[in-house]
Amino acid sequence: NAGVTQTPKFRVLKTGQSMTLLCAQDMNHEYMYWYRQDPGMGLRLIHYSVGEGTTAKGEVPDGYNVSRLKKQNFLLGLESAAPSQTSVYFCASSYLGTGGNFFGPGTRLTVT
Amino acid sequence: GENVEQHPSTLSVQEGDSAVIKCTYSDSASNYFPWYKQELGKRPQLIIDIRSNVGEKKDQRIAVTLNKTAKHFSLHITETQPEDSAVYFCAATLNNAGNMLTFGGGTRLMVKP
Numbered sequence: 228n229a230g231v232t233q234t235p236k237f238r239v240l241k242t243g244q245s246m247t248l249l250c251a252q253d254m255n256h257e258y259m260y261w262y263r264q265d266p267g268m269g270l271r272l273i274h275y276s277v278g279e280g281t282t283a284k285g286e287v288p289d290g291y292n293v294s295r296l297k298k299q300n301f302l303l304g305l306e307s308a309a310p311s312q313t314s315v316y317f318c319a320s321s322y323l324g325t326g327g328n329f330f331g332p333g334t335r336l337t338v339t
Numbered sequence: 340g341e342n343v344e345q346h347p348s349t350l351s352v353q354e355g356d357s358a359v360i361k362c363t364y365s366d367s368a369s370n371y372f373p374w375y376k377q378e379l380g381k382r383p384q385l386i387i388d389i390r391s392n393v394g395e396k397k398d399q400r401i402a403v404t405l406n407k408t409a410k411h412f413s414l415h416i417t418e419t420q421p422e423d424s425a426v427y428f429c430a431a432t433l434n435n436a437g438n439m440l441t442f443g444g445g446t447r448l449m450v451k452p
Contacts, residue, residue, distance in 0.1 A: 260439075260440075267444075267445075268444060268445070269345075269428055269442035269443055269444045269445050270383070270428065270440075270442045271442070272439055272440070272441075275439060285439065286340075286441075317382060317383070327373055327385050327388060328373070328383075328385070328440060329385070330382040330383050330384070331382060332381075332382050333382055
């Protein structure tokens with residue numbers, strides 16, 4: 228089992244560029260999440276999904292879009308990157324009805 | 340929505356001493372409280388959790404206590420070791436709400452050998 232994987236691991240973007248972060252899980256989890264983590268701060272929820280084909284906004288959704296076309300994948304898109312989106316992005320997944328989130332290794336994104 | 344506050348933000352202890360990290364939450368409906376450990380440059384990893392129907396849970400050197408009336412929960416680490424040095428995050432959620440976790444701001448624990 229690979230668990231939760233993320234690609235890419237690192238990325239540098241220029242302001243205004245777009246990109247997609249990919250999250251994949253092989254644990255057959257229903258729920259998937261995208262968080263961002265800024266220095267000295269906790270994790271903040273961007274968007275989440277409770278099942279294939281469904282998505283919902285979290286605490287800080289502005290500037291991001293997501294899609295969950297397949298149960299095992301959850302994509303996070305930045306349409307027009309801004310320096311304020313420089314962060315470490317973590318994907319996570321969990322079983323239906325339980326709270327324990329299993330995290331991916333993270334993607335470090337820098338927007339210049 | 341839920342708000343979780345975590346204290347202290349940094350904690351330094353001598354190897355072998357105990358460490359206690361406290362969190363308070365605002366939503367009395369929250370019923371699941373996990374704790375995560377994050378080593379430098381690594382992903383957060385679940386180390387222990389507690390549900391609202393119990394008051395305490397132990398796993399070897401770590402334990403978590405929950406006071407629903409006061410809306411606070413704490414992580415206790417006994418006989419600390421240098422490898423316990425990391426950032427610890429508490430979180431709270433209502434299980435019916437898509438398991439959306441609200442995290443505390445984190446505590447950097449440093450265990451001095």
